[in-house]
Amino acid sequence: MNRYFYYPIAMCMLMNTIIFVPNILLARKEKGALLGMLLSLIIGPLLGYIFTKSFSRFKKKGLPEVLSQFVPKYVMVPVLAYLSCMWFAAGSIVIVTYTLVIKRYIMPDMPQELLLLFFMAAVCYCALKPTRTVLYLLEVILMISVPLIVIILVKAVSNEYLSWYAIWNVASDYVFTVPNTDVMSAATYIFSGYLNLVVFNKELGGQFTLKQFWAVPILGFGVLMTSFFIPIGFHGTIGIDNYVYSWISTADSMRSEFGFVERVMYLFLLLYLNLSLIFTTVSWHVGYQLANSLFAKRGLIGYVLLGLMIMITIGLIHYFSEKDFLTIGTKWLNVRLYSEVLLVMFIYYLSRKGKPI
Amino acid sequence: MKKLLLIFIMLVSTTGCIKVGFKDVDKRFFVLGFGVDKTEHENSPYKVTLKLGIPSSKIEPGQAKSQLITQEADNIPDAIRMLKSKVDKELDFGHAKMLIIGESLAKEDVRAPIDFFIRRRDIQEIAFVAVGSPSAADILEVNPKSEILPANALFLSFEEVATESPFIVTEYLFDFYRRMTEKGLDPYMPIIKTENNLYNINQVGVFDKQKMRAILTPEETRAFKQLLRKFAKSNVSARSKKVDFSLSIEQFKSNFMFDAKDEKKLQIKIKMRGIAEQSNAPLFQADWSEYEKLVGSAARERFLAVLQTLQKNKVDPLGLGLIYRAHHYSGEKDWENWQGIYPSLKFDVRVNVKMSGTGVIK
Numbered sequence: 001m002n003r004y005f006y007y008p009i010a011m012c013m014l015m016n017t018i019i020f021v022p023n024i025l026l027a028r029k030e031k032g033a034l035l036g037m038l039l040s041l042i043i044g045p046l047l048g049y050i051f052t053k054s055f056s057r058f059k060k061k062g063l064p065e066v067l068s069q070f071v072p073k074y075v076m077v078p079v080l081a082y083l084s085c086m087w088f089a090a091g092s093i094v095i096v097t098y099t100l101v102i103k104r105y106i107m108p109d110m111p112q113e114l115l116l117l118f119f120m121a122a123v124c125y126c127a128l129k130p131t132r133t134v135l136y137l138l139e140v141i142l143m144i145s146v147p148l149i150v151i152i153l154v155k156a157v158s159n160e161y162l163s164w165y166a167i168w169n170v171a172s173d174y175v176f177t178v179p180n181t182d183v184m185s186a187a188t189y190i191f192s193g194y195l196n197l198v199v200f201n202k203e204l205g206g207q208f209t210l211k212q213f214w215a216v217p218i219l220g221f222g223v224l225m226t227s228f229f230i231p232i233g234f235h236g237t238i239g240i241d242n243y244v245y246s247w248i249s250t251a252d253s254m255r256s257e258f259g260f261v262e263r264v265m266y267l268f269l270l271l272y273l274n275l276s277l278i279f280t281t282v283s284w285h286v287g288y289q290l291a292n293s294l295f296a297k298r299g300l301i302g303y304v305l306l307g308l309m310i311m312i313t314i315g316l317i318h319y320f321s322e323k324d325f326l327t328i329g330t331k332w333l334n335v336r337l338y339s340e341v342l343l344v345m346f347i348y349y350l351s352r353k354g355k356p357i
Numbered sequence: 358m359k360k361l362l363l364i365f366i367m368l369v370s371t372t373g374c375i376k377v378g379f380k381d382v383d384k385r386f387f388v389l390g391f392g393v394d395k396t397e398h399e400n401s402p403y404k405v406t407l408k409l410g411i412p413s414s415k416i417e418p419g420q421a422k423s424q425l426i427t428q429e430a431d432n433i434p435d436a437i438r439m440l441k442s443k444v445d446k447e448l449d450f451g452h453a454k455m456l457i458i459g460e461s462l463a464k465e466d467v468r469a470p471i472d473f474f475i476r477r478r479d480i481q482e483i484a485f486v487a488v489g490s491p492s493a494a495d496i497l498e499v500n501p502k503s504e505i506l507p508a509n510a511l512f513l514s515f516e517e518v519a520t521e522s523p524f525i526v527t528e529y530l531f532d533f534y535r536r537m538t539e540k541g542l543d544p545y546m547p548i549i550k551t552e553n554n555l556y557n558i559n560q561v562g563v564f565d566k567q568k569m570r571a572i573l574t575p576e577e578t579r580a581f582k583q584l585l586r587k588f589a590k591s592n593v594s595a596r597s598k599k600v601d602f603s604l605s606i607e608q609f610k611s612n613f614m615f616d617a618k619d620e621k622k623l624q625i626k627i628k629m630r631g632i633a634e635q636s637n638a639p640l641f642q643a644d645w646s647e648y649e650k651l652v653g654s655a656a657r658e659r660f661l662a663v664l665q666t667l668q669k670n671k672v673d674p675l676g677l678g679l680i681y682r683a684h685h686y687s688g689e690k691d692w693e694n695w696q697g698i699y700p701s702l703k704f705d706v707r708v709n710v711k712m713s714g715t716g717v718i719k
Contacts, residue, residue, distance in 0.1 A: 030688070104478050160586070161532055165676065165683040166539070173688045234531065239538035252482040253531040257518055263481055 005208040007138050008200065008282065009048070009216060012193030013223045014142075014149065015279045017247040018097050018272060019090075020329040022227045024186040026240055028179070029170055029232070036179030037187045037224045044191025045217040051344045052210060054351035055197055060205035063198035064293030066347075070354040080290050083198070086332075086339060087287030091280040092313045093329050095119055098276040100322055101245060105269060113314050120313065123277060124306045127284040131203045134285045141278045148271045153226060155254050155264060162233040170232050182330055185337035190220055192340055196282060199289045244322065284309065386410075386446040389423070389508035391480075392493025393433060393470045394459035401429040403470075404459075405436035406494040409444070410452075410507040423507035425497060433473045450479045455511045456486045456530060457493040457549065463562060463569040468537070475534050482531035485515040488548045488562050488569065499551050511549070514558055523579045523591035524559035537566055540692045541678020545581075548572060563672045571670040573663065580663040584625075584675055587611055592634055593659070593710075595651035604652045604712065605634040613680050622703045623677065625664075629656065632714040641719035649710040657708045664704050673699065 016022065025033040058066045063083070067076040099116045107115065126137060156162065179187075197204070231246040234253045243249045251268035261267065287309075288302055295301045320328070390408035404427060411422040426443055430436035441448060456474055458467055474480050489496035501510045513519040515527045526547045536544035544564040550557045559575040561582075573581055582588045589609040595602050608630035616622035633640055633648075640648070667673065678695045685691040 108478070161529070163535075163542075163676070163679070165679045169679065169683040172683070172686050173691075234535070236535035236539035236542065238540060239535040242538065249482060249531070253529070255483045257516070263483065 002208045002212070004135050004139070004200070004204055005052075005194075005197070006212065006216075007135070007142055008196040009191070009193035010142060010219070011138060011275070011279055011282065013190045013220060014145065014275055015094065016190050016223065016227055018094050018101075018276055018279075019189065020097070020326055020333070021186045021189055022231060022246050023326060024182055024330055024333070025224075025228050026231060026246055028183050029228075029237075030174050030177070031183070032174070032177040032179030033183050033187075033228065034171065034175050035177060036183035037228065039179065040184060040187035040191070040224070041217050041221055043184075044188040044220060045213070047188075047340060047344050048191055048194040048216065049210065049213060050348055052194055052197060052213075054344075054348045055201055056208070056210075057351045058201065060202060062200075062202040062289070062293075064290060065202070066350065069356050070350050072357065077294060080294055083339075083343070084287045084290040086336060087283045087290065088309055089332055090336075091123070091283035091287065092309065092316065093325065093332060094276050094283075095123065095280045096313060096317050097325055097329070098272065099317060100325070101248060101269070102273075104245075105248065105265070112317055116314060116317055117310070119277065119280075120310050123280045123284060124310065126277075126281040127288055127306065128302060129285075131199060131285070131289070134282060135200065135203060138278055138282060141274050145271055145274055148267060152251065152254070152264060152268060152271070155256065156226075156230045156234075156250070159234075159254060161253070162230070163236065164233065166237050167229045167233045170237055171229070181334055181337070185333040186330075187224060188337060188340075189333055190223055191216065192336065195340065195343070196286055199286045380447050383412075384446050385449040386444055388448055388450050388453040389506075390455040390457065390497045390511065391450070391453045391474075392457040392459065392489060392497050393462060394489075394492045394494055395462035395465060396429050398429065401431055403431070403433055403436060403462075404429045404494070405433055405440065406497050407440060407448070408455075408497045408508055409448075416505055418505055419502045421500065421504045421507045421509065423500065425494070427494060433470060450477060451481070453480055454484045455508055455515075456480070456484050457489040457496055458486070458546070459492040459494070460488055460490045460548075460569075461492070463488045463546070463564075466568050467564070468567060471530075471534060471537065474530055480530070482529065484530045485512070486528050486530050486533050486546055487511075487515075487558075488546045490548050490550050495551060496549050496556070499554055499556065501555055510556060514556065515547075521590050522558075523582055523588060524575055526561045526578065526582045526585065536564075536674070539676075539679065541673060541680075541682050541695060542676040543672045543674045545674040563667060563670060563674050565672055570672050571666070573666065576659065577663040577666055580659045581667075581674075583609060584611060584660060584663070592631075593629070593652050593656045595648070595655040597651060599638070600648065600651065601635075601637040602633065602640075602648055602651065603635040604629075604631045604648075604710070606631040607713070613677065615681065615684055616705070619703075621698055621701060622705055625660070625704060625706045627656070627660065627706065627708045628711070629653075629708065630711045630713055633712065633716050636715075639719055640715040645712050649712050652712075653708040653710040656710065657706050660706050660708070661704060664706070668699065668702065671700070677702070 064080060067079065099112055099119060103112045103115060126134065231240050231250045234250045235243060240246055248265060248268065252263060252265035254264040255262055256264050288305060291305055292302050386409045388407050389410045392406035394404040396402055396404045406425060406427045409424045409426065411424055413420065413422050426440055428436040428440045430439055458470055504510045514525055517527060528546050533544050536542050546562050547558050548560040548562050559578060560572055561578045562569045562572045564570060579591060583591060587609050589606050592603055592605045606629050610628040612626045614624045616624055678699065681695045682691045
């Protein structure tokens with residue numbers, strides 16, 4: 001079961017291109033993005049390590065069970081409700097952004113609300129399944145996606161149009177600029193997959209070791225560097241600021257002469273179709289499980305909650321523009337960083353000093 | 358029952374999508390070449406020419422059928438909309454891989470067409486861009502006899518999987534756009550001419566951020582491509598009183614370094630390796646180093662000439678400014694310094710030639 005602990009972490013790392021991490025970092029490349037990324041390599045895994053170590057003391061328990069054991073109800077309800085909202089929001093942001101991308105590049109004539117509805121129908125169907133099924137699904141999709149990611153990365157790095165001078169120019173000139181919160185929250189985001197343990201711990205039941213945890217910062221380093229520097233290498237130190245979806249345009253700048261489809265972009269879009277749907281499935285599943293634990297009469301409430309989420313998400317895509325979603329995404333990432341730190345500290349405290357009531 | 362209902366709902370909604378979202382292949386016209394020219398008229402300055410592929414049951418050389426449509430308009434999107442009323446099918450730009458800009462427009466301002474190309478979601482960023490001389494429409498009119506698919510000859514020329522000429526300098530749309538924005542890296546485009554129902558691509562036009570500044574000669578183009586892409590499959594000829602000799606290059610390495618002592622001096626170290634391709638005298642027993650030196654100095658002249666031409670025209674398609682920026686660490690200030698340095702930059706080209714054989718005969 002050890003690997004099921006690492007899958008959500010890998011998933012969050014791979015999702016960074018859709019949830020605006022490269023956009024936020026690239027827009028602030030002269031304002032401390034680099035130092036921010038390097039700092040996040042320490043902060044992110046450290047938070048993850050503390051959280052996982054503390055949480056693994058609660059064998060076979062999710063966050064709702066832990067809270068009901070240690071804290072009074074008037075603390076538990078708002079905490080769980082808030083966390084559930086955060087998880088739902090993450091899924092919504094991803095699925096909405098991906099719908100906008102699909103509408104732009106593949107189906108420009110289809111109403112985006114309808115497209116979103118189809119995606120969410122699939123997501124809700126999977127999110128309502130038991131936790132174990134969701135984990136298996138996650139495993140299958142990651143197994144399919146990783147080879148495709150490797151192909152794209154190899155194509156990118158071996159491309160003769162990738163300008164290493166542009167990359168080095170950005171990397172060397174602005175290393176010692178102090179980053180701001182936006183940068184920090186974007187860069188640490190890629191490590192926050194471990195938080196899904198709040199629900200998955202029930203399934204994993206502490207049957208995992210942290211022996212391989214050293215791989216997380218190394219992988220994170222690779223992910224951050226590639227998703228930040230490859231777009232710069234393809235579109236230049238200044239041109240990159242002009243692209244709305246920097247990574248999709250980067251994938252479109254690669255040619256696969258002997259592949260089935262010449263435009264690597266379609267491979268990329270297919271890959272992120274998988275990943276966006278599974279990400280939304282996982283985060284809505286977690287959000288739904290957290291919210292569901294607040295109600296005595298389960299089952300029906302779940303359908304109502306997800307129905308509500310579908311309506312809110314369609315409302316979002318209807319009323320907001322691409323520009324608004326970037327702002328919403330940035331704000332969400334900021335709020336997430338603060339909440340994450342508080343949650344980790346809270347769990348650490350409970351695991352050390354908490355007395356069952 | 359619930360599942361059946363769900364399936365029914367999904368099926369019903371997909372029929373809706375087909376009507377609004379998808380158009381079948383037989384209801385589409387695939388645009389293969391996209392040309393933009395400048396006109397004389399003030400209120401319709403752009404002339405858009407599209408080369409449409411006509412699907413045919415036979416795939417044979419010379420049987421490629423295509424159709425040209427043109428429209429003059431105030432801007433390119435307007436022209437596209439007007440063109441849509443001239444054809445019976447939906448225009449599809451997903452295969453528009455050849456984007457040609459007329460020479461007169463290139464000499465004036467290419468920003469509007471390039472912005473249009475890069476902003477359109479359906480035009481590939483890996484489309485080829487080129488300047489059509491005398492005009493884009495003239496280039497698109499040509500149908501070479503060897504073509505299996507419309508505009509295929511142009512694609513193959515630039516793709517570098519078929520012909521590999523030292524004179525054809527491929528340029529992709531995304532790269533052109535990067536060069537338009539980057540500090541210290543200027544754009545270029547190959548120039549296509551026509552000749553007896555064939556294309557002739559052996560020159561390159563160099564741009565500043567806005568318009569074409571100069572056209573390099575074929576000889577300069579060859580040296581330019583070698584410096585730009587480290588392109589090996591070329592040759593260097595050397596002539597003196599005694600020898601008339603040509604070396605076919607198989608390996609090419611180049612290295613750009615700024616002199617540590619003198620900021621205004623750029624060292625370019627070039628290593629070439631090749632075999633003799635033609636000679637007026639037996640080579641095998643002769644002193645090869647003499648020939649290597651001869652070829653080296655001939656190549657050096659060639660590279661120096663193109664570097665100086667670019668410098669004289671105040672353009673930098675080789676990205677020397679970007680190299681300078683990468684080697685210096687003070688951000689925006691590097692760029693200001695470089696602008697002062699480039700007009701008076703000295704080039705120190707060192708060519709090291711190694712002859713590895715004399716070919717089949719001695």
